[in-house]
Each structure stands twice: as structure tokens, then as C-alpha cells.
Amino acid sequence: MDRILFxxxxxxxxxxxxxxxxxxxxxxxxELPAIxxxxxxxxxxxxxxFMCTTHDRISEIADAVRAAPQExxxxxxxxxxxxxxxxxxxxxxxxxxxTVRKFLPSxxxxxxxxxxxxxxxxxxxxxxxxxxxxxxxxxFHGLKTPIVFVQNVITDMLLGLGYADAxxxxxxxxxxxxxxxxxxxxxxxxxxxxxxxxxxxxxPIVCANVNKSGFRMSGxxxxxxxxxxxxxxxxxxxxxxxxxxxxxxxxIEWVVKEPYVRSILFGASSERNIRNTVGLIExxxxxxxxxx
Amino acid sequence: MENIRNIAVIGLxxxxxxxxxxxxxxxxxxxxxxxxxxxxxxxxxxxxxxVPFFADYADVLAVPGLDGVIxxxxxxxxxxxxxxxxxxxxxxxxEKPLTxxxxxxxxxxxxxxxxxxxxxxxxxxxxxxTFAEVKRLVDSGTIGKIRHVHADAYGPVVLKPxxxxxxxxxxxxxxCLYDYAAHPINLMNWYVGKPIFCSGAQLTKQxxxxxxxxxxxxxxxxxxxxxxxxxxxxDETIRKMTTSLTLWGDGGKICVDRQEIRVYIGxxxxxxxxxxxxxxxxxxxxxxxxxxxxLRGEEYSAQLEGFVGAMNDPSSSYVNxxxxxxxxxxxxxxxxxGADSLNQPIVPVAVAAAKRPKSTxxxxxxxx
Numbered sequence: 001m002d003r004i005l006f007x008x009x010x011x012x013x014x015x016x017x018x019x020x021x022x023x024x025x026x027x028x029x030x031e032l033p034a035i036x037x038x039x040x041x042x043x044x045x046x047x048x049x050f051m052c053t054t055h056d057r058i059s060e061i062a063d064a065v066r067a068a069p070q071e072x073x074x075x076x077x078x079x080x081x082x083x084x085x086x087x088x089x090x091x092x093x094x095x096x097x098x099t100v101r102k103f104l105p106s107x108x109x110x111x112x113x114x115x116x117x118x119x120x121x122x123x124x125x126x127x128x129x130x131x132x133x134x135x136x137x138x139x140f141h142g143l144k145t146p147i148v149f150v151q152n153v154i155t156d157m158l159l160g161l162g163y164a165d166a167x168x169x170x171x172x173x174x175x176x177x178x179x180x181x182x183x184x185x186x187x188x189x190x191x192x193x194x195x196x197x198x199x200x201x202x203x204p205i206v207c208a209n210v211n212k213s214g215f216r217m218s219g220x221x222x223x224x225x226x227x228x229x230x231x232x233x234x235x236x237x238x239x240x241x242x243x244x245x246x247x248x249x250x251x252i253e254w255v256v257k258e259p260y261v262r263s264i265l266f267g268a269s270s271e272r273n274i275r276n277t278v279g280l281i282e283x284x285x286x287x288x289x290x291x292x
Numbered sequence: 293m294e295n296i297r298n299i300a301v302i303g304l305x306x307x308x309x310x311x312x313x314x315x316x317x318x319x320x321x322x323x324x325x326x327x328x329x330x331x332x333x334x335x336x337x338x339x340x341x342x343v344p345f346f347a348d349y350a351d352v353l354a355v356p357g358l359d360g361v362i363x364x365x366x367x368x369x370x371x372x373x374x375x376x377x378x379x380x381x382x383x384x385x386x387e388k389p390l391t392x393x394x395x396x397x398x399x400x401x402x403x404x405x406x407x408x409x410x411x412x413x414x415x416x417x418x419x420x421x422t423f424a425e426v427k428r429l430v431d432s433g434t435i436g437k438i439r440h441v442h443a444d445a446y447g448p449v450v451l452k453p454x455x456x457x458x459x460x461x462x463x464x465x466x467x468c469l470y471d472y473a474a475h476p477i478n479l480m481n482w483y484v485g486k487p488i489f490c491s492g493a494q495l496t497k498q499x500x501x502x503x504x505x506x507x508x509x510x511x512x513x514x515x516x517x518x519x520x521x522x523x524x525x526x527d528e529t530i531r532k533m534t535t536s537l538t539l540w541g542d543g544g545k546i547c548v549d550r551q552e553i554r555v556y557i558g559x560x561x562x563x564x565x566x567x568x569x570x571x572x573x574x575x576x577x578x579x580x581x582x583x584x585x586x587l588r589g590e591e592y593s594a595q596l597e598g599f600v601g602a603m604n605d606p607s608s609s610y611v612n613x614x615x616x617x618x619x620x621x622x623x624x625x626x627x628x629x630g631a632d633s634l635n636q637p638i639v640p641v642a643v644a645a646a647k648r649p650k651s652t653x654x655x656x657x658x659x660x
Contacts, residue, residue: 012531013531014531015551016551016576016577017551017552017575017576017577018551018552018575019534019536019549019550019551019552022531026531085532088306125336125340153587153588156313156585156586156587157309157310157313157587158313159313159317160312160313160314160315160316160317160585160587161309161312161313161316161337161340161341162316162341162342163340163341165340166340187586187587188317188585188586191317191585213577213578214582215577215580216580216582216586216590217582218582218583218584218585218586219582219584220582242577243575243577245575245577245578
């Protein structure tokens with residue numbers, strides 16, 4: 001897993017701090033070339049891992065990268081699924097069964113008809129879930145996807161429900177079908193780690209908010225330290241700047257010292273900000289190594 | 293030993309599942325039953341979540357040791373379900389809007405009060421750090437006497453002719469007014485109270501057949517506070533629902549949305565800790581208390597933690613009492629009725645057929 005990962009919130013108008021900023025970014029990235037230009041800037045700054053939601057627009061990006069393999073030789077996608085909005089809206093309109101039908105692959109594949117039909121009859125969640133995973137993975141066909149994540153809204157919903165087997169279904173399917181590692185995004189890391197361990201998922205890849213102000217770190221910073229001490233995990237820190245609430249240098253100096261943080265995920269909409277952030281991570285990493 | 297409250301979740305739609313997950317992880321409560329009209333959905337969830345499923349609400353209320361219900365069913369069922377729960381001595385948390393009648397909502401609030409039972413309605417915005425901070429600022433007089441409050445909400449809910457569900461039927465509490473505008477209006481009620489009258493209400497349709505897709509209305513509150521509401525759920529320019537309010541006072545102005553508050557404190561305002569004269573901007577990141585569990589937003593956990601507190605002491609002053617929900621139902625009805633009176637079919641005036649009144653002495657004297 002790379003040390004620095006690039007995120008996609010800025011491309012889709014997601015900003016936890018300001019709706020104005022979110023709107024500006026949505027306008028900036030209305031067209032695909034603007035997104036690609038930013039990805040090129042990230043790649044040129046040495047970032048080769050793009051952690052992205054399975055948003056409707058992600059297939060445009062995947063197509064562009066697939067079309068020019070010589071330009072993106074080491075580029076990897078870390079898909080995060082599902083893009084929950086489309087399912088949530090569909091559930092409101094169509095109900096649960098209607099939603100499952102809408103998103104199941106419709107090409108009449110024998111496999112999906114069998115798995116899907118049988119699943120609906122027997123209330124077999126595993127059958128339906130693996131089909132939906134395959135549908136979400138379709139845009140990435142032929143691209144490198146070494147880690148595949150479950151979005152936090154699903155991870156945390158399953159966590160709250162106490163449905164631990166679902167994590168195992170996901171992990172097994174990602175390993176066997178995609179030869180990739182499963183990853184879990186969560187806002188509740190201290191609660192998630194023991195549940196993953198309970199279904200045999202050890203030293204998991206977990207992406208969670210890790211920031212100096214403890215923003216959206218359920219249980220608090222200390223609970224994150226204790227949990228990772230007890231249940232080791234490869235943690236990807238996100239929201240390191242708490243959406244800009246913490247000055248960048250201060251935020252990164254703090255996060256590189258958190259012993260459980262393996263990688264840092266950040267998003268930025270300008271080449272300057274990308275270079276600044278990468279520079280800060282490299283500088284504080286070097287200082288941290290010297291101190292050690 | 294901590295007093296753990298036994299809870300049942302009624303209705304397993306999108307909100308119901310979300311409540312079930314959060315309730316399961318909220319300290320002080322334990323989910324002991326789930327209920328839904330679909331045995332298939334209920335059976336499936338019950339199987340994986342390992343909580344007993346009941347198809348019949350009466351059986352849920354008969355579960356020994358049940359303390360409270362979380363009701364997340366279509367609005368038209370709220371009234372009877374709440375009554376039956378309260379009659380069984382069970383605390384109630386109910387999704388918004390409370391009922392389709394302000395009178396019934398007020399009556400339910402009274403029953404809960406008389407029985408000393410917690411009765412909370414799910415207007416989760418009151419648990420969002422920014423909106424709650426504005427309540428504190430308004431009550432402490434930071435911007436002096438409030439003169440006007442403007443409330444907006446926009447989002448991409450209905451962008452094409454929609455499938456028929458209970459949300460597309462006005463008689464069941466569907467429509468932009470009851471489903472969407474209820475949120476900003478509820479915040480208005482929190483800040484400046486219950487309106488006295490409504491004028492210029494427009495409920496317009498864009499894609500929906502039976503319900504409104506946008507509402508615009510002017511409200512007048514006690515004490516001369518004026519208000520305006522502008523809500524549209526057919527706005528595709530927004531990624532997801534955005535709710536924002538602006539309050540003008542003698543001593544300044546407050547603009548607030550889910551992410552940030554911008555406060556202007558003028559000469560006649562009162563500067564308190566964390567603020568300075570003129571503009572101060574504060575963000576959700578430093579106004580968010582950390583719940584024990586996070587799903588979709590701190591506010592959803594915070595409101596259930598609030599429900600635990602309300603159950604433990606129903607006579608305490610907790611946020612989102614049924615009485616406050618009734619204020620919002622009253623406001624929604626004012627707007628709905630105001631728009632109805634404007635939307636009466638226009639009867640063309642039959643000019644040709646009209647007879648000239650006979651000219652009387654009186655008429656001649658007064659010129660007609």
C-alpha cells in the first residue's frame with residue numbers, strides 16, 4: 001500500500017467545511033479534462049494511488065486511464081463502493097427489492113440470473129451482495145485495483161447492526177474474484193476492529209478520520225490508539241486537515257507521528273496544493289525517521 | 293448497573309434501518325424487537341441482525357420490559373401508532389413530520405405529558421452543531437431582537453416524473469412541504485416560535501402529479517418577526533439537501549447551514565466567548581460534540597442519545613418534544629391552507645350576463 005493516496009471528494013463537490021467551497025469545486029470539475037489535469041498533477045507529484053467512489057462519473061475517468069496505458073503505467077485505482085446516494089434514492093422510489101433488481105447486471109448472464117433469482121427466493125444476502133459488488137467493479141475492468149473498499153456509510157451501518165458476517169462475505173469475494181485486498185472505511189474504528197477480528201479478518205486495511213482535533217473520530221483519539229494497539233490494523237488516515245480546520249503543516253506533523261497510521265489520503269483541487277501537501281508529508285516523514 | 297432501555301424499531305425503510313443500526317450502537321439502549329409490514333424484509337433483517345421480528349405492532353407493544361419505540365413508518369400511521377404506544381406506557385421517538393394535523397400532534401403531546409412519557413420527534417437538524425449554536429446565540433441575544441428570518445432548502449429529490457409511493461401522495465404526508473420544507477421550517481420555529489399567519493403561499497408542481505415540488509411562503513411570527521420560506525426539492529444543481537437560514541436582528545446577522553455559521557455582531561449586538569465584533573465564521577468541525585457512534589452524521593446519534601436522556605427523565609426539558617413538533621405541523625398546515633385558498637379555481641366573471649344594479653337614490657348620491 002502506497003504512503004500517499006489521492007482522494008476524490010473535491011471532484012464531486014463534497015466539502016465538510018463549506019457549501020460554497022463545495023459548489024466552487026463542482027463548477028471547477030464539471031468537465032472531465034479538469035479532473036484528468038488534476039490527476040496528472042497528482043501523478044507527477046509521485047502519487048500513483050487514486051482512492052475513488054464508484055460515482056456515476058468514475059467510469060469516464062477509468063475509460064481515460066484505460067485508453068492511455070503508457071501515460072499511467074503505475075496508476076492504481078482503489079475503488080470505494082457503493083456510491084450510496086444512488087441506492088438510497090432508489091430505495092425511496094422502488095423499495096428494497098426494486099432497487100436490487102434495478103442494479104443487478106441486466107445482460108441476462110446465466111450466472112447473475114441464477115445467483116440473483118435464488119438469492120431473492122432464499123433471502124440470501126451473500127448472493128445479492130456479490131452481484132452488486134460485481135456491478136460496482138465493472139467500470140474498473142482491466143485496471144489495477146489492488147484494494148477495494150466498502151464506504152463508511154455501509155461499513156458503519158453493518159457495524160451498528162452487528163452483522164459481522166457481511167464483512168467476511170465482502171472480504172472473501174474481493175480476495176477470490178478480484179485477487180485484491182478488502183478495505184473498510186469507517187468513522188468508528190475502535191468499534192470496527194474487534195468486529196473484523198471476530199470474523200477472522202486480521203490486520204485489516206482500514207481508512208478512517210485521523211486528525212489532531214479528533215473530528216469524526218468516534219470514541220476519541222485515545223480510543224484509536226488503544227484499539228490499534230490491541231487489534232493491529234493498516235490504517236489510512238483521512239480528513240487529516242479536518243476539512244481545512246487545522247493548518248496543513250500542523251496537521252501533517254501530528255498525523256505522521258501517530259504510530260498506527262500507515263498511509264495518508266488527501267484530496268486537493270490545485271497542483272500547488274497537491275505539491276505542498278506531498279512536500280509536507282515527505283518532510284515530516286523524514287524528520288520522524290531521523291528522530292527514530 | 294446502568295439502566296438500559298429496551299427499544300423496538302417500527303418500520304424498516306431507509307430511516308428505520310438507519311435508526312436500528314444507531315440504536316443498536318447507542319449506549320443506554322438495546323433493540324429488542326423490530327417490526328415492519330413486509331414479512332420478507334423483516335424476516336431477512338431479523339435473520340442477519342439477530343433481533344426478533346414482529347409483523348404485528350400489537351405484538352411488539354406486548355414484549356415484556358419494552359421501554360420505548362422508534363417509529364419510522366409513513367406519516368399517516370404515526371397518530372394511531374403513537375396513541376397505542378403511549379396507552380401501553382411506552383416512550384416514543386417518532387420520525388418527522390409528527391402527524392398531518394397540528395391539533396392531533398398537540399393532543400399527542402398532551403397525552404405524553406399527562407402520562408409522564410418521553411415523546412420526541414426526529415427533527416435531527418436541531419442536533420447539528422451549527423444549528424444548535426445559532427439557537428444558543430439567538431437565545432442569548434447576540435444579535436439583539438430578531439426582525440426577519442429566511443429559510444431555504446434545496447436538493448435533487450425529484451428530477452423526473454416519480455414512481456408512485458407514499459411520498460408521492462399528499463394524503464400520506466408526501467410532497468416537498470411535509471417531507472422537505474418541514475426541516476428548515478422546524479428550525480425557524482426553534483429560533484422564533486410559531487407563526488401567526490401565512491401569506492403568499494405557493495405550492496408548485498414540477499414533476500410530481502399529486503404533490504408539491506416547491507414551496508414559497510411568507511410568515512408572520514409573534515412580536516413582529518417576519519419570515520420567508522423558499523424550498524425546492526427539484527433542484528438538480530445541488531448534490532444533496534442543503535438547508536440554510538439567515539436571521540437579521542437589531543444587533544447583527546447570522547447565516548447558518550450544516551457546515552458553517554457566519555455571524556456579524558454590530559454595535560447593538562452582544563459579543564460572547566468565541567466571537568468578535570463584526571464577522572466571525574465557525575465551522576462544524578469545532579462545533580461537533582463526538583457521539584459514541586457515527587452513522588451518516590453526528591446528529592442522528594445525538595438525537596437517540598437525547599431520547600435515552602428523555603426516557604430517563606421525561607419531565608426534563610429535552611430537544612424536539614412533541615409540543616415543538618406540533619408547532620411545525622401548525623406551520624406546515626398554515627402554509628398548505630394558505631396555498632389552497634390561493635389555488636381555488638378562478639371563476640370567470642360573467643360580465644355580459646351581469647345586470648346593472650338598479651340605480652337607487654343611494655347609488656346616485658355616492659356615484660355608482
